[in-house]
Amino acid sequence: MRFVWITALKDLRRLRREPVAVLTWLAIPSFISIILTLVFGPGGAQPHGTLLIADQDRSIGATMLTNAFGQGALGKMLTVEHVSESEGRRRMDRGEASALIVIPSGFTASFVTSQPVNIDLVRNPAQRVLPDIIEDSLGIMLARASSYRTASQPPPIQLDADIIPDKTEQPDGFAAIILPGALFMGIFFIAGALASDVWRERSSGALRRIATTPARFGAFVAGKLLASALLFGAIGGAALVVAHELMHLRVASFPAAIGWIAASGSCLYLMIMLIQSAASSERVSTFTTNLVTLPLVMLGGGFVPFEWMPRTLARIGEWTPNGWCVMQLRAALSGSLQPVTFASIAVILVAILFIDVRAIRRTAC
Amino acid sequence: MIEVEQLRKEYGSLTAVHDVTFTARPGEIFGLLGPNGAGKTTTIGCISTLLAPSAGHIRVMGHDVVKDGIEARRSMGVVPQEIALYEDLSAEENLSYWGGAQGLRGAELRERIRTVLDLTGLLDRAKEPIKRFSGGMKRRLNFACGIVHRPKVLLLDEPTVGVDPQSRVRLLELVRDQARSGACVLYTTHYMEEAESLCDRLAIVDHGRIIAQGTLAELRALLGERDILRLTGTFEPEHVRSALESVEGVEIIHADETLLALSMSDASHRLPMIFAALNGSELRGTTLTQPSLESLFIKLTGSDLRE
Numbered sequence: 001m002r003f004v005w006i007t008a009l010k011d012l013r014r015l016r017r018e019p020v021a022v023l024t025w026l027a028i029p030s031f032i033s034i035i036l037t038l039v040f041g042p043g044g045a046q047p048h049g050t051l052l053i054a055d056q057d058r059s060i061g062a063t064m065l066t067n068a069f070g071q072g073a074l075g076k077m078l079t080v081e082h083v084s085e086s087e088g089r090r091r092m093d094r095g096e097a098s099a100l101i102v103i104p105s106g107f108t109a110s111f112v113t114s115q116p117v118n119i120d121l122v123r124n125p126a127q128r129v130l131p132d133i134i135e136d137s138l139g140i141m142l143a144r145a146s147s148y149r150t151a152s153q154p155p156p157i158q159l160d161a162d163i164i165p166d167k168t169e170q171p172d173g174f175a176a177i178i179l180p181g182a183l184f185m186g187i188f189f190i191a192g193a194l195a196s197d198v199w200r201e202r203s204s205g206a207l208r209r210i211a212t213t214p215a216r217f218g219a220f221v222a223g224k225l226l227a228s229a230l231l232f233g234a235i236g237g238a239a240l241v242v243a244h245e246l247m248h249l250r251v252a253s254f255p256a257a258i259g260w261i262a263a264s265g266s267c268l269y270l271m272i273m274l275i276q277s278a279a280s281s282e283r284v285s286t287f288t289t290n291l292v293t294l295p296l297v298m299l300g301g302g303f304v305p306f307e308w309m310p311r312t313l314a315r316i317g318e319w320t321p322n323g324w325c326v327m328q329l330r331a332a333l334s335g336s337l338q339p340v341t342f343a344s345i346a347v348i349l350v351a352i353l354f355i356d357v358r359a360i361r362r363t364a365c
Numbered sequence: 366m367i368e369v370e371q372l373r374k375e376y377g378s379l380t381a382v383h384d385v386t387f388t389a390r391p392g393e394i395f396g397l398l399g400p401n402g403a404g405k406t407t408t409i410g411c412i413s414t415l416l417a418p419s420a421g422h423i424r425v426m427g428h429d430v431v432k433d434g435i436e437a438r439r440s441m442g443v444v445p446q447e448i449a450l451y452e453d454l455s456a457e458e459n460l461s462y463w464g465g466a467q468g469l470r471g472a473e474l475r476e477r478i479r480t481v482l483d484l485t486g487l488l489d490r491a492k493e494p495i496k497r498f499s500g501g502m503k504r505r506l507n508f509a510c511g512i513v514h515r516p517k518v519l520l521l522d523e524p525t526v527g528v529d530p531q532s533r534v535r536l537l538e539l540v541r542d543q544a545r546s547g548a549c550v551l552y553t554t555h556y557m558e559e560a561e562s563l564c565d566r567l568a569i570v571d572h573g574r575i576i577a578q579g580t581l582a583e584l585r586a587l588l589g590e591r592d593i594l595r596l597t598g599t600f601e602p603e604h605v606r607s608a609l610e611s612v613e614g615v616e617i618i619h620a621d622e623t624l625l626a627l628s629m630s631d632a633s634h635r636l637p638m639i640f641a642a643l644n645g646s647e648l649r650g651t652t653l654t655q656p657s658l659e660s661l662f663i664k665l666t667g668s669d670l671r672e
Contacts, residue, residue, distance in 0.1 A: 006465040006466075010451065010458070013453075013454060014451060014453045017494065204447060204452075205447030208415055208445060209443065209449040210466065211415050212413040212414065212441065212443040212520075213438060213463070213466040213467055214436075214438045215466040215467075215468075364415075365415045365416060
């Protein structure tokens, strides 16, 4: 256990002496975040989302109503998709759209014959601006339609607005959309740089020297893992505090969020270390790491948040290793990170650590 | 004590070490002398538990390196051919790390760090990142990291490669100090002068086999007091053999179309007779080597140690 600690201390000392590499890798996501904030952030460009419409009436009146969302200023903010009610509710459950409007069968007929009719509006609780706009717009449209009726008649159309139970509990705000992806992009890059240290230790002969001491090789790799976890925890903690203070990021639990960043970041580090130790040379290892890392960062919400990606890509991205880490960090920020997720990452860490130790020992000897 | 019995190391169809057997005792410097690729580093790799032997047995201070590797490593200090150090750490931090890897801690570790820094002449540069050190200073620190835990067995794999003459002298003196203090030192080198001046006993290795071993005096006795004369040029081996039969006391070690190696006593006085006998052959180079490990190596293998 002592060797784990002195190895971690050794790596942290070395990082302190050469902080430029870490700062460089952090600069990239920071720069991208600043650009995104300037271009799309609060007060910048207008938001964009998806409106699902389940038109069970398929009449002229229903079509006029739904077409209104695809025109003018609304049309620039919303992509309107026609779906069945069941599919629409499924997609809302998955948080894939800003809102769902269900126009019931017989809507136009009821309107013409002055019969009461209900239109269901289901809002995405993870979003605030677009569902508000959709609800207000729908309310205005229905009020305007009703104004054609005589004042003595009761309003024929009733709007029922529902907010579906918040299953993902994604935190609100621009920072919550930008920060997790950007943070894990930086961590992924730093993990790659840290993992490449194994090649430097190999070529200097330090790995061979370790293998000739009574210290366990597993303790050596665990020490490197501990150093990376402490570094990622520190970076994550600093980023969350800054975002909390300056961008009003809601952080339900700092310890849980920082713990998640440290644990999942270490997992990414071990994953890259495994890729690097399988390479035949340092050059091949760098090439392979870039080949794996860059697409994953792009897909995993690093450069562009999932909300702004085409839906199919976003769904793929959410299941990449770093994309999954991003989604779980969002859950941690909103206070809904499950203990079982922490347990899963612990199991994954131990499993990859075991494989890494064998791979690196083979590399050393 | 290092006991190596019938050590064999194979990589597929290639046998890097063939049935090597030797014993190195406490207080002794045992040398493995041979050209690059002779199998010295592979032998040290097996002893230091880096490589698993294909056959044979190795015991370090009585511990079998395969069955009881951790205990064997506890008594071992290894100074590798590479400078296996962390360049961005100071000398003190490097020693602290490698001492910690050997299980030292607290006051004992601090005392040992100070002692070996003093021993290697690096005490005044202890806190400096070693990337600012000269090659010789790094070599000395590399050595210091191998002895920080007072090993009973010290394995040195060509520790003076690329070192300036002053640092080399200092390093060799440090190695002698270790042996004087009772450590068993196994030293590999391809520098015969180093082996001659440093080692109490030697094994000469070529193509993975020990071709001779013993004290320096025993090895010299194998050669007798004979010089080695190496001639390069264009020869007809059969013609050369018959021509040299007439020159008394000349032994042909090796003869082919381009190289002739002869063993004889007092070669400098016999040169005119030899040149006369070789009249008709085209001579391009002549090298006279007096009795040494180099000449023994040539006698045993027919080739130069540095070829």
